[in-house]
Amino acid sequence: MSRAQTDNIAGQAAHWIVQLSAGDARARDAAQAGFAAWKAADPRHAAAAASMEGLLGQLQSVHGPAGGDTRPARAALAAVAPGRRRQLAGAVAAAMLVLAVGLAASDRPAYLLADLRSPTGQWRTHTLADGSRLTLGSDTAVNLRFTGGERHVQLVQGEILVEVAKDARRPFLVDSRQAALRALGTRFTVRQHDGATVLSMLESKVAVQLPRHADTMVAAGQRTRITAAGAGPLEPFDAASLQDAWRAHQLVVDDRPLPEVLDELARHRPGQLRYDRAQLAHIRVAAVLPLDDTDQALQLLLDNFPQLRVRMLTRYLVMVDAPAHGSAGTSGKNKK
Structure with a gap:
């Protein structure tokens, strides 16, 4: 099999991994059935899927507290043949998401x-x-x-x-x-x-x-x-503010620790929003944040708290930290 064929199959496997991370349950179910049929259609597909699943296994150590060691993920990609690394790299974020869902969603059934x-x-x-x-x-x-x-x-x-x-x-x-x-x-x-x-x-x-x-x-x-x-x-x-927040899909917070605010944003976006609670606990927030657009909400936090760093590694993996710690009791306000 030529390298082009190998790369194409690897790309298809990556595509299925992305589909398995869909936010809608019916879409995930359909992806699971389609992935199974795709693997059964060709032994080469099954082999590519096994390789991808091996990568997922090596990525399990990535799941955990923010700031964890990501070297296993890099090592896993480094071990992949160069011709396939490009396709697999695009699926790493989705693989992380699949792991997070599998490990955290014990109430999924x-x-x-x-x-x-x-x-x-x-x-x-x-x-x-x-x-x-x-x-x-x-x-x-x-x-x-x-x-x-x-x-x-x-x-x-x-x-x-x-x-x-x-x-x-x-x-x-x-x-x-x-x-x-x-x-x-x-x-x-x-x-x-x-x-x-x-x-x-x-x-x-x-x-x-x-x-x-x-x-x-x-x-x-x-x-x-x-x-x-x-x-x-x-x-x-x-009560009036809460009703308005439900109507406008907003998060209204008044003097709450930043980790609690990030907890709420994490509930409203796919994938992982990772942060070190202890590092950010001293930052207190008073804000109105859009839950329909959590990327914008994160940008508003960054605008109000310049000591923060928001790294959007992919749509499905975002990391928030404060490399230069702000002073205790730091607060910010944003009113839309």
């Missing part, structure tokens, strides 16, 4: 089997059978169980905005891993994050129902973080 889903970086609004409206934030999944006596929305992962249609005969409940949230009003948001449920009330009230705990009433303009230990303190927040 539940996501794929959920009744309603939204891919990374997208919002989807659904009108339910009872007339209630449910908006799913980025990478969110829910299950629905409506009966003659109750209406249940199970939050599998992610974040939702709920607008409840009144029905005195059937209570409306959002079930998270930590609590059942019984709606006594109309509008609120619920987020499942880091072993906790965060409830933010926009209008009226919700009763937080927990095993072995008395119900906690959360009113408009109040927020609580619910864990296995119970509901946390009720904290005030700007």
